[in-house]
Amino acid sequence: xRIAGLASGMDIEKMVKDxxxxxxxxxxxxxxxxxxxxxxxxxxxxLNTKLLSFRDKLANMKLTPNYRARTVxxxxxxYVSATVTSGASQASYSISQVKQxxxxxxxxxxKLSDGDAKIDPTKSLISQPNVFSxxxxxxxxxxxxxxxxxxxxxxxxLDGATLEVGSSINIKVNGKAIKAEVRDLGGNDEVKEGExxxxxxxxxxxxxxxxxxxxxxxxxxxxxxxxxxxxEGDDPLTGWNLGKGSISSLTLELSGIGTxxxxxxxxxxxxxxxGPESIGNVNLSTGSITFKGFEEDGKEGxxxxxxxxxxxxxxxxxxxxxxxxxxxxxxxxxxxxxxxTLNSVIRxxxxxxxxxxxxxxxxxxxxxxxxxxxxxxxQNGDEIQLVGDFLLKTLxxxxxxxSGGQNAKFTINGLETExxxxxxxxxxxxxxxxxxxxSTAGGQPISIAVGNDSNQVLENIKAFxxxxxxLIADINGKLNENRYRSYKxxxxxxxxELSEKQQEKWEEMARSGLLKGDxxxxxxxxxxxxxxSSVIETNGLFKQLASIGIKxxxxxxxxxxxxxxxxxxxxxxxxxxxxxxxxxxxxxTTSDRGVVHRLYDTVDATxxxxxxxxxxxxxTNQQFTIGRELLSVDKSIDNFETRLKLTEERYWxxxxxxxxxxxxxxxxxxxxxxxxxxx
Numbered sequence: 041x042r043i044a045g046l047a048s049g050m051d052i053e054k055m056v057k058d059x060x061x062x063x064x065x066x067x068x069x070x071x072x073x074x075x076x077x078x079x080x081x082x083x084x085x086x087l088n089t090k091l092l093s094f095r096d097k098l099a100n101m102k103l104t105p106n107y108r109a110r111t112v113x114x115x116x117x118x119y120v121s122a123t124v125t126s127g128a129s130q131a132s133y134s135i136s137q138v139k140q141x142x143x144x145x146x147x148x149x150x151k152l153s154d155g156d157a158k159i160d161p162t163k164s165l166i167s168q169p170n171v172f173s174x175x176x177x178x179x180x181x182x183x184x185x186x187x188x189x190x191x192x193x194x195x196x197x198l199d200g201a202t203l204e205v206g207s208s209i210n211i212k213v214n215g216k217a218i219k220a221e222v223r224d225l226g227g228n229d230e231v232k233e234g235e236x237x238x239x240x241x242x243x244x245x246x247x248x249x250x251x252x253x254x255x256x257x258x259x260x261x262x263x264x265x266x267x268x269x270x271x272e273g274d275d276p277l278t279g280w281n282l283g284k285g286s287i288s289s290l291t292l293e294l295s296g297i298g299t300x301x302x303x304x305x306x307x308x309x310x311x312x313x314x315g316p317e318s319i320g321n322v323n324l325s326t327g328s329i330t331f332k333g334f335e336e337d338g339k340e341g342x343x344x345x346x347x348x349x350x351x352x353x354x355x356x357x358x359x360x361x362x363x364x365x366x367x368x369x370x371x372x373x374x375x376x377x378x379x380x381t382l383n384s385v386i387r388x389x390x391x392x393x394x395x396x397x398x399x400x401x402x403x404x405x406x407x408x409x410x411x412x413x414x415x416x417x418x419q420n421g422d423e424i425q426l427v428g429d430f431l432l433k434t435l436x437x438x439x440x441x442x443s444g445g446q447n448a449k450f451t452i453n454g455l456e457t458e459x460x461x462x463x464x465x466x467x468x469x470x471x472x473x474x475x476x477x478x479s480t481a482g483g484q485p486i487s488i489a490v491g492n493d494s495n496q497v498l499e500n501i502k503a504f505x506x507x508x509x510x511l512i513a514d515i516n517g518k519l520n521e522n523r524y525r526s527y528k529x530x531x532x533x534x535x536x537e538l539s540e541k542q543q544e545k546w547e548e549m550a551r552s553g554l555l556k557g558d559x560x561x562x563x564x565x566x567x568x569x570x571x572x573s574s575v576i577e578t579n580g581l582f583k584q585l586a587s588i589g590i591k592x593x594x595x596x597x598x599x600x601x602x603x604x605x606x607x608x609x610x611x612x613x614x615x616x617x618x619x620x621x622x623x624x625x626x627x628x629t630t631s632d633r634g635v636v637h638r639l640y641d642t643v644d645a646t647x648x649x650x651x652x653x654x655x656x657x658x659x660t661n662q663q664f665t666i667g668r669e670l671l672s673v674d675k676s677i678d679n680f681e682t683r684l685k686l687t688e689e690r691y692w693x694x695x696x697x698x699x700x701x702x703x704x705x706x707x708x709x710x711x712x713x714x715x716x717x718x719x
Contacts, residue, residue, distance in 0.1 A: 052699070055695070056692060056695065072528050076529065081654045084653060091511070102640070105125075108126040108497075108621070109500070112124040112489065112491075113489050115486055120473055122472070124470070130491055132489045133488040134453055134485045134486070135451065136480070139450060140476060141475075142415050142448035142461050142473075144410055144413065144414045144445065148406060153171070161383045164378060165382065166379070177355065178264070179284060179353055180260075183258045184255065184258075187250050187253060190249055190254075195242040198262065199266075204222065208261055209221070210260075211236050211256065211258050215393060217370055217392065222240065223237060225237060225245065238260070267282065271348070280328075281328045284327045285379045286377040287352055287353070289302070294342065297346065298312055300315075300319055307320075307322075318333055319334070357430055358374060358376070359428025360373050361424065361431075363394050363396060363411060366417060370395060374388050409437070414460060415448075416446050418445075423445040448464075492617055505590065512599055518555040518558070521555070522556075524549045527552075563646075568643075572590075578632070579632075585635065588608065589608030590605075624636050655667055
């Protein structure tokens, strides 16, 4: 703390502050210069953002749909409707007959039970033996393989087990099920294209070479599964979950204790060894084991350090659904365990790649299968083919016949043809057949007319011109904005003397006109006006925007804004739409280069110049011109602040010296006064 003026009686602190205010004036000018540079940088970046938005609009205006909007009309939407894309040619179609509509293949099973007894779709199938009782014993495993080397595909991880020849297996390649078979290949055996053979030791041999990063999902059945565990820690083992449900058999080998098997109730009973007669129970539905029969240190369970080897099987079954689709034949195998309900089986079918929808109706007590696609993809047989007792006998599809599965047959422009769907595309027009009819029997042919939607194209061009004018107004506003040079950025001392509202008004005046007359902005306006007025070689009726009703406004103060004669533009679109399109988006390199391409190049070049001058939000100051100026000003500010600190210290030293001198003079005066007073 500095305390001064005790000897002189002067307010030294105020005097130093006033002196420093004068010394600080050059620093305030540097800070004002920094603020102006930051405002200029921000204004340039704001304009660059608007240029970016306009450039995006120009990129969109390069696309064909902006100039080739089409309309389509049907003489009778109740029979045939149509939609159209911009790529469609102007044309007309006549559909004189729809002989039949496309339909999906359907198979309906017989009743699932006699009399009033019905299957409960929410209960497990194994709990309803009167519904389905043909269960096999094995363990269903699922595995995913990512192909990193197509020449050396990883085999299935069977952990020493083997697959049984002819056993059920489901292989999906990138989500699509393909025909798969478990067998060992002989010397001359070949795997057909689109199929896979899985050997008993788990090797996958595809008939078609797979691409790198292909995902293979395999679902297969092992004869049984073995798992091992050793009881660790201080406490005995009280429980263990096998990770599989619907257990059909289980053998446990406990080292030093004995071997145990489950009975029909799931109790683990000894079949050899000296251990307890029973060591626990198994929840057959979940595969969870609860151990008991041992007690160690007052705790029940399997003693520590005991090795347990479990060998088990599940109740499982499988069935196949083979379908013919637009993507070829699909061979889907569905696995189920005793825990599955009819509802869960239906969900598996519907989520599979077989492309069918299974549905159970409790009132009719029947199940139906409907292919998701319409059409006839198997000229020599059924579209849906079923394999397995569960489908054929339990759900009673064995003696049923398929219905539907036919193509739409119709006559268009005199040509008899077919489609697998009632909705199909021809030359950019999407037709939807809704009803059958025959014009030869007294009806009228359905006419489909495709025309040019000049109204939509007009709106697209108007939106483009509107955004162009908004950009011109923004740039002109900055170029012609008044500059109030007497309004400088406020210093910290000046801000303290003004209210917040007064500060905002002052700053608004100080920021005004910072880009006035900027050469980059002036150049882009001139070039854009030149681009818009250029003569374009279109090989058509129109060579300039003015010839289609787009011209610069008469008010030169608007800086080149455009106005549209809508009637003239619409007439041009109807008379020569191709010429109008070429005028805007002609992608030539010289005189045939369209207005949009020219403007895009101009705006893009300007954005690069502005970035060189003002940078981006992510740029560092060293990367652009104004940034480098800011670095220079910051350096000057730092140097000046150092000098001000030294100057202030010098003033204080001088005043301190003066105070000391006055103090000494006062002391001498007092001494002399005391001396004179002594006589």
